[in-house]
Amino acid sequence: MMDWEQKTLLNELTQGRELTNLLRKHLHPSSSPHTRQALLEKILFSYEKALSMLNCNGFVVEAKPTGNTLESPASVIANNSSPRSEGSDKKDVFKKRKTSSGWTEQIRVCSGTSLEGPLDDGYCWRKYGQKDILGSNFPRGYYRCTHRHSRGCLATKQVQRSDQDPSIFEVKYRGRHTCNQASQLAAVTTKSNHSRQKQQLEEKQKQSQETFLSYGTGLKVKTEELDNRENIFPSFTFPVGSEEVDNTGIFVNSLMENDIMGNLSPSFLSPATSESNYFSVSPCHMGSFGNLGQNVQTSESDLTEIISAPTSVTNSPIGEYLDFPSLDKLEFDSSFPFDNPEFFL
DNA sequence: TGTATTTGACCACT
């Protein structure tokens, strides 16, 4: 009997296949390029989500030996080989202990004088565990996305209060949020007026800014070193055919929402100093707090703001990721092996 | 009553 993850995986793959067939029908020159691009993004998202699920469940999709993957490249083994599933009446789940190398992001949040706990980072988290950690005065809380089951979102995070400064919460993010990508893509495909999007976003930012202010001052976020950055983009692919700026915007939009906004939740933070890994919260992006939930759409213009942040962030992992949207300047050789499956691994 | 949190137990990893 299939569990929900398998169903979700199957659905994503099936959807990818159907969308690919649909795209094939739209390859006719008379078809709208926007439609093709939208279909392409949906296909990419479906496969991205499926691959993400596989990565998080003990499969290794990465073909390249990176030395930082969760498992060796040779261990492309299905999770049903787990000892726990053998001769056990417990639920057939794969429970693999995650090592530090599996973390995709480490963020330190200081909520100033408030000791109420870490800030809402814009996503809905559900606590599923708490553990006393050796050498730490405070227990570590384990959270996963509220929409893990309903939308197959595999994002998780750990929150632990700092021993040195109890007002500091160390937040480690893992996995990407896929729970809001569908609505995001739908919004992109149905909206062509970006200025209107920006206007709507600004309104939301304005409304939620008051909420942010209630959190107090002194918020800072520190990005830690990423042990294996390929986990952030486990199957990163370039957009195919960037003949239009809008198309690239769609790509950036979806990718940012999926990977940056998911893995690096406080990605709306702007760099505070050029030499520090600390990020101060820029009020202009704080609209993301509290209401950047599953259905909030991030406009291209807003993303551009984030992306075009000073290059000083290149010292940080976030900065490096924020640099990638300059892909819109990339040009692909017509001989680029898109038909080579290895490229997509 | 549905949803979120707590918490002890289980299990993988080192």
Next chain:
DNA sequence: AGTGGTCAAATACA
């Protein structure tokens, strides 16, 4: 064997 991550039943809460 110790430690940390996750599960799931019990409990709390709106």
